[in-house]
Amino acid sequence: MSTLSSQLPVLPVLLPAATAIVLLMLGDNDGSGHDHPRLRWARAVALASTALGGVIALLLALQADTGVLAVYRLGDWPAPFGIVLVVDRLAALMLLLSAAVALPVLLYASGGWDAHGRHFHALFQFQLMGLNGAFLTGDLFNLFVFFEVLLIASYVLMMHGGGPQRLRVGLHYVVLNLVASALFLVGAALVYGVTGTLNFTDLALRAPQVPPADAALLQAGALLLLVVFGFKAALAPLSLWLPATYAASSAPVAALFAIMTKVGVYAILRVHGVALEGMAVPLLLPLALVTCIVGVLGALAAATLQRLVAWLTVASVGTILAAVGLAGPAAWSAAMVYLVHSTLVVAGLFLLAELVAAQRGDVGGLLQPAAPLAQPTLLGLLLLLAAASSAGLPPLPGFIGKVMLLQAAWGHAWAVAVWVVVLAVGFCTLVGLARAGSVLFWKLLPDTPVVAAGASPRLLAATVSLLAGGVLLSVLAAPLTAYTDAAARQLGDTAAYARAVLPELGAERAVSTQPYTGRRPAAQAPVAVPLPAAAAPTRGASQ
Amino acid sequence: MTDVAPLLSMEFLLASGIGVVTATALWLLLRGRSFAVVLGLSLLGYGVNVFIFVMGRLWRDAAPILSDGSRLLADPLPQALVLTAIVIGFATTGFLIELALRSNADNGSDHVDGAEPVAPVPPAAHAAGTAENAR
Numbered sequence: 001m002s003t004l005s006s007q008l009p010v011l012p013v014l015l016p017a018a019t020a021i022v023l024l025m026l027g028d029n030d031g032s033g034h035d036h037p038r039l040r041w042a043r044a045v046a047l048a049s050t051a052l053g054g055v056i057a058l059l060l061a062l063q064a065d066t067g068v069l070a071v072y073r074l075g076d077w078p079a080p081f082g083i084v085l086v087v088d089r090l091a092a093l094m095l096l097l098s099a100a101v102a103l104p105v106l107l108y109a110s111g112g113w114d115a116h117g118r119h120f121h122a123l124f125q126f127q128l129m130g131l132n133g134a135f136l137t138g139d140l141f142n143l144f145v146f147f148e149v150l151l152i153a154s155y156v157l158m159m160h161g162g163g164p165q166r167l168r169v170g171l172h173y174v175v176l177n178l179v180a181s182a183l184f185l186v187g188a189a190l191v192y193g194v195t196g197t198l199n200f201t202d203l204a205l206r207a208p209q210v211p212p213a214d215a216a217l218l219q220a221g222a223l224l225l226l227v228v229f230g231f232k233a234a235l236a237p238l239s240l241w242l243p244a245t246y247a248a249s250s251a252p253v254a255a256l257f258a259i260m261t262k263v264g265v266y267a268i269l270r271v272h273g274v275a276l277e278g279m280a281v282p283l284l285l286p287l288a289l290v291t292c293i294v295g296v297l298g299a300l301a302a303a304t305l306q307r308l309v310a311w312l313t314v315a316s317v318g319t320i321l322a323a324v325g326l327a328g329p330a331a332w333s334a335a336m337v338y339l340v341h342s343t344l345v346v347a348g349l350f351l352l353a354e355l356v357a358a359q360r361g362d363v364g365g366l367l368q369p370a371a372p373l374a375q376p377t378l379l380g381l382l383l384l385l386a387a388a389s390s391a392g393l394p395p396l397p398g399f400i401g402k403v404m405l406l407q408a409a410w411g412h413a414w415a416v417a418v419w420v421v422v423l424a425v426g427f428c429t430l431v432g433l434a435r436a437g438s439v440l441f442w443k444l445l446p447d448t449p450v451v452a453a454g455a456s457p458r459l460l461a462a463t464v465s466l467l468a469g470g471v472l473l474s475v476l477a478a479p480l481t482a483y484t485d486a487a488a489r490q491l492g493d494t495a496a497y498a499r500a501v502l503p504e505l506g507a508e509r510a511v512s513t514q515p516y517t518g519r520r521p522a523a524q525a526p527v528a529v530p531l532p533a534a535a536a537p538t539r540g541a542s543q
Numbered sequence: 544m545t546d547v548a549p550l551l552s553m554e555f556l557l558a559s560g561i562g563v564v565t566a567t568a569l570w571l572l573l574r575g576r577s578f579a580v581v582l583g584l585s586l587l588g589y590g591v592n593v594f595i596f597v598m599g600r601l602w603r604d605a606a607p608i609l610s611d612g613s614r615l616l617a618d619p620l621p622q623a624l625v626l627t628a629i630v631i632g633f634a635t636t637g638f639l640i641e642l643a644l645r646s647n648a649d650n651g652s653d654h655v656d657g658a659e660p661v662a663p664v665p666p667a668a669h670a671a672g673t674a675e676n677a678r
Contacts, residue, residue, distance in 0.1 A: 141624055148631045155638065164649055168657035171577065171646050175655065178584050178635055179572065185591045185628055192621070193598035 012132035020125035054099035069500035080199035086138035089487030108462035109252035190221030222279035233264025251354030285325030291318030316342035331408035332488035338401030348466030387433035397473035577643035
């Protein structure tokens with residue numbers, strides 16, 4: 001048991017990877033219909049594995065909640081030279097959230113979407129592997145690798161189902177992300193070149209010691225990373241790709257992507273909130289508020305329900321990043337609560353949008369009068385619930401997150417701006433969803449029969465469970481906020497991370513590799529690992 | 544240091560080389576054609592890879608990994624990072640080429656928007672285009 005529990009941190013990465021390989025070996029349905037035996041097997045394996053992943057995430061969260069920082073050294077190389085996985089409260093929370101989104105989404109996709117293209121389940125597992133790895137890693141370059149894993153799976157998933165529209169948007173999505181990846185490498189290389197480390201914990205200790213001459217380079221690296229993470233998170237002005245991409249994706253894929261923007265938020269919190277503290281904070285808050293405004297204006301102007309939900313994703317990311325930008329444990333706790341809630345609600349809304357669109361015949365998600373829906377009461381109530389929750393009406397969890405955010409902003413220099421924007425965005429969200437709801441459910445074409453059958457119980461169960469999960473957070477608000485408060489306090493405790501991740505170094509002697517000075521290493525500060533001393537006079541580095 | 548002409552130092556050659564390759568890549572990326580974009584991304588990858596490598600600094604007379612203690616050690620980590628970046632870049636380029644071919648075949652155009660741009664755009668046509676985009 002002790003062996004298993006010591007290996008627990010790596011399982012969220014290994015399990016989806018192994019499952020994906022099994023699913024690839026199991027083979028594809030070859031487009032031969034919904035009930036091909038192989039597809040049934042693939043569904044069963046994928047669902048079982050994702051559920052198991054949820055159990056593992058829960059175990060990790062319970063373990064993290066005791067305050068333990070579980071550090072898993074890959075290949076048992078000591079940090080900062082080896083790569084580590086770190087499970088703290090925040091990472092465990094994100095793992096749990098990704099499992100909580102993935103399971104209903106997979107259930108929904110098993111209702112038929114997975115038969116519309118090849119290798120859906122294997123790609124889904126690869127995406128989960130990338131997500132979990134990105135949440136667990138304690139190393140900047142490893143974060144890049146896991147970003148690539150989740151992105152390359154998302155490229156294919158985004159185009160799942162095919163069609164010229166998806167192909168067109170998909171090409172844009174792929175090219176933009178590849179450029180962002182190149183920027184990520186430049187940013188990571190700059191950070192490494194200046195500090196001599198890529199380990200988050202080590203970075204947090206080294207960044208304040210960077211000599212003033214190199215500080216500008218480090219700042220440039222940090223801001224390049226902000227561009228990359230901001231692009232993933234859809235931070236304005238890098239958010240314009242998101243609505244087209246998410247609206248063009250099939251519903252389960254878009255719902256899964258709801259957590260992909262949060263990977264960007266998570267990376268900003270990890271890197272710019274803690275490791276390179278203060279490097280981007282003056283920029284982050286104004287940009288986040290602009291993101292909120294852009295997102296909600298887009299939602300008000302959206303022509304289809306899917307686009308409206310996609311723009312709401314942007315607005316919610318803006319709200320979370322505003323909390324991240326406020327900095328400090330209270331604001332970060334608010335960011336986490338709102339992040340959990342908005343991810344669940346947005347994912348549920350993407351599924352709901354398709355259920356609604358499917359019952360409106362050829363009009364689909366267009367916000368125009370059409371034939372009545374087969375299940376107007378149920379779907380209408382679900383939309384009402386989601387709208388109230390994302391607008392932040394009490395007693396729904398969106399309200400709790402926003403109140404925490406407003407309280408955290410109190411006394412901050414930007415307090416007035418934060419209050420105005422967050423409250424106005426909540427109001428406009430409500431207006432946008434109310435407008436959509438009244439068109440969808442009440443503006444019916446006269447004398448038209450119901451054109452479609454009701455949604456199958458499986459699709460409904462998946463949608464309801466996501467939205468109900470969002471509401472359940474209200475009931476569990478006390479434990480959740482206690483957890484996120486502790487997680488935010490833990491994040492700021494750099495010394496504790498140093499003790500856990502870098503036991504050999506300790507907080508005082510954080511010099512990890514040879515930072516370049518142009519002089520011989522012998523003339524430098526103490527080097528932690530005994531490199532062979534350059535005793536003989538050499539010409540040194542070319543300059 | 545002093546025995547090298549300043550303008551022809553290794554740093555100058557590498558920095559200007561990275562700059563030229565990256566600038567070319569940017570120019571290619573801003574072309575609307577998928578083939579040019581693929582080339583641009585590949586070039587950008589080369590520029591970035593050399594940049595990562597250089598971030599380990601340029602060492603002369605330095606041992607790559609092991610040393611008997613009498614010589615300087617070059618930084619081996621950027622070489623490992625570059626290797627990873629090359630592998631990932633190779634895979635994504637392969638995927639992108641396939642995607643560009645598919646887009647060309649399905650849409651009958653190698654433009655990244657999947658359709659030939661209408662040029663010059665009169666105001667009315669532009670309005671129609673945005674309406675279509677909104678859909």
